[in-house]
Amino acid sequence: MDSCFVKVSAGCPVTNVADIDFNVKNIMECIDIAVHQNSKLIVFPELCITSYTCADLFFQRNLIEQTVKGLEKLCHYSKKTDILIAVGAPITFNDKLYNCAVIIKDGDILGVVPKSYLPNNDEFYEKRWFVEGREITDKILNLYFQKNIPFGTDLIFCAENLKFGFEICEDLYTPIPPSSHLCTGGANIIGNLSASNEIVNRAEYIESLVKSQSARCTCAYVYSSAGVYESTTDLVFGGHLMISEKGTLMEQNDRFQRKNQIISQIIDVDKLNNARLKNFDLQQPINLSDYRNIEFTYQSRKIVDFDRYIDKHPFIPSDADQRESRCKEIFNIQTAALAKRLEHTGMKRVILGISGGLDSTLALLVAIKTFDMLEYTRKNILCVTMPGFGTSDKTYANAVNLCKNLQTDFREINIVKSCIQHFKDIGHSPDIHDTTYENVQARERTQILMDIANKEKALLIGTGDLSELALGWATYNGDHMSMYSVNCSVPKTLVRYLVEYVCEHQVQPQISKTLKDILNTPVSPELLPNDKANDEISQKTEELIGPYELHDFFLYHLVRQNSAPEKVFFLACHGFKDQYSPDVIRKWLNFFIKRFFTQQFKRSAVPDGPKIGTVSLSPRGNWKMPSDASFKCWLLK
Numbered sequence: 001m002d003s004c005f006v007k008v009s010a011g012c013p014v015t016n017v018a019d020i021d022f023n024v025k026n027i028m029e030c031i032d033i034a035v036h037q038n039s040k041l042i043v044f045p046e047l048c049i050t051s052y053t054c055a056d057l058f059f060q061r062n063l064i065e066q067t068v069k070g071l072e073k074l075c076h077y078s079k080k081t082d083i084l085i086a087v088g089a090p091i092t093f094n095d096k097l098y099n100c101a102v103i104i105k106d107g108d109i110l111g112v113v114p115k116s117y118l119p120n121n122d123e124f125y126e127k128r129w130f131v132e133g134r135e136i137t138d139k140i141l142n143l144y145f146q147k148n149i150p151f152g153t154d155l156i157f158c159a160e161n162l163k164f165g166f167e168i169c170e171d172l173y174t175p176i177p178p179s180s181h182l183c184t185g186g187a188n189i190i191g192n193l194s195a196s197n198e199i200v201n202r203a204e205y206i207e208s209l210v211k212s213q214s215a216r217c218t219c220a221y222v223y224s225s226a227g228v229y230e231s232t233t234d235l236v237f238g239g240h241l242m243i244s245e246k247g248t249l250m251e252q253n254d255r256f257q258r259k260n261q262i263i264s265q266i267i268d269v270d271k272l273n274n275a276r277l278k279n280f281d282l283q284q285p286i287n288l289s290d291y292r293n294i295e296f297t298y299q300s301r302k303i304v305d306f307d308r309y310i311d312k313h314p315f316i317p318s319d320a321d322q323r324e325s326r327c328k329e330i331f332n333i334q335t336a337a338l339a340k341r342l343e344h345t346g347m348k349r350v351i352l353g354i355s356g357g358l359d360s361t362l363a364l365l366v367a368i369k370t371f372d373m374l375e376y377t378r379k380n381i382l383c384v385t386m387p388g389f390g391t392s393d394k395t396y397a398n399a400v401n402l403c404k405n406l407q408t409d410f411r412e413i414n415i416v417k418s419c420i421q422h423f424k425d426i427g428h429s430p431d432i433h434d435t436t437y438e439n440v441q442a443r444e445r446t447q448i449l450m451d452i453a454n455k456e457k458a459l460l461i462g463t464g465d466l467s468e469l470a471l472g473w474a475t476y477n478g479d480h481m482s483m484y485s486v487n488c489s490v491p492k493t494l495v496r497y498l499v500e501y502v503c504e505h506q507v508q509p510q511i512s513k514t515l516k517d518i519l520n521t522p523v524s525p526e527l528l529p530n531d532k533a534n535d536e537i538s539q540k541t542e543e544l545i546g547p548y549e550l551h552d553f554f555l556y557h558l559v560r561q562n563s564a565p566e567k568v569f570f571l572a573c574h575g576f577k578d579q580y581s582p583d584v585i586r587k588w589l590n591f592f593i594k595r596f597f598t599q600q601f602k603r604s605a606v607p608d609g610p611k612i613g614t615v616s617l618s619p620r621g622n623w624k625m626p627s628d629a630s631f632k633c634w635l636l637k
Helices: 020-036 052-059 061-078 169-173 178-184 202-216 269-278 320-345 358-374 393-405 416-426 435-456 466-471 492-505 509-519 541-545 548-560 565-575 582-598
Strands: 005-012 041-043 084-093 096-105 108-114 139-143 146-151 155-159 162-168 189-194 220-225 241-245 248-252 261-268 292-295 350-353 381-385 409-412 459-462
Touching (some): 005 269, 020 061, 061 108, 084 189, 108 155, 108 292, 169 178, 178 189, 178 202, 189 202, 202 220, 202 241, 202 248, 241 261, 248 261, 261 269, 320 459, 350 358, 358 459, 393 509, 466 492, 466 548, 548 582
Parallel strands (some): 155 292, 350 381, 381 409
Antiparallel strands (some): 096 108, 139 146
């Protein structure tokens, strides 16, 4: 797994203006901390060798010469480390002064990247001292201690699947930042050496830029800005440090620290590279000869302490406010979809099978919201409960109470007699509780719903969710079929939160009480006979197929992230280490893989339904897969 991840750092050293020896000493101390944390990249602030606020001292030959000597010290020091170092320094080239990122590894300067765009307004006067470097490519720089150093904005530093690009402060603010071109050329980790002074709201603005650029470019973005020991003649610097990955801010510091500071984070490089396989904007035709790949190696990529946060429930926002906002948005998508289908077909009636379980409850709540929005009477929502061999008194009562309290047209049709007759017709003993026994019930229910839909000129709404589609946990041409499926892109773990959302916002106590009881009921298709004495559900889905939270985790990482099964197993073992043993995770992951592959034929024939999130298994949209593909290469040994 080491090749999938890399730890990176952003550092802000304590500096004295124009005191190069002091600055280099603190840069070295920051490097030591990063190396101890097992980082393979550290990005320092803009012009940190000298300090950013040297002003006209940049014209002093002594400062420039001392800068080169400081770089020599850093190169010598780097020989005992295994980390890529990016420091800011003023560098002369062809008798012109450039604001540069100097990239150091194993005792050598691998390359020098000049700043492309220089700010020259308000409090910034960089064009007074420096020359813009955006047109410089394919050049060579010579210093007294090292010759033939690649110099230009066309440099990408490569170590296996890691490709580092660098830009400097103002470069990020431009309409098309240099990092956009670097990422098109293959860079997947961008470092920004910055010196942005603190004014009200600027930190929030820069944070939005960093997150946005890492999202647009499908990259990791490591940002380091100058700290409080810059000159305060007119400005104050806060030492802002950030690490973002594909639009998510993974780590940032508390600004205005008065000591050497480091932040570090593990980047999922495999996730970035997999995402790029489907990101055609990053596959635009380019001339790869425009970029110079500077190859280097690490002694080791091993991550000693894997401390990256693994979200066990990737479909569910952990923040309560964000979760509530997400639930509201999902309901809006579902209701907008159903409303359009009703208006297009001219139908003002829908029909649902209501079991007293979570999925049918969510579908009903979507129908209620849609009918209220369209100002249709709720009496045109036909709710049919169809008790069978395994229906418990609890789920039956919840189905009845929910439908009646929501003022729908509620109907009850017991399917026991018709199923027994069907067993006779096909020569199956009702005492054999096999797949046939279960599927006869599911198909009988669907037949009833379809026929009533025809009779009443109603649209049959499907209730199955995304997790059931992934596992093929549905009876083909039974509950698998409907006329429109509102839950088809909602994973099981998220269904619960959507019902909870309505429960918390439902003003009628009786409805909230019923919803709470449904939330506390085990997930079950109720197709096998129960213990009637105790009214206990005997067929509990998660005991048969495994925990849905694991399956949703597998689904997200296998389909959304295109991760290899070994990586999914690795992540699951870390994320669920306090809940499930590796053996249990391995068992259910292999189960998921087998079901996912062998049940594709069901997904190839699913009804229409709205896409809700980033994972959809519709054969007409996100997921196109042969029904007879082999799963053997995906199984864990």
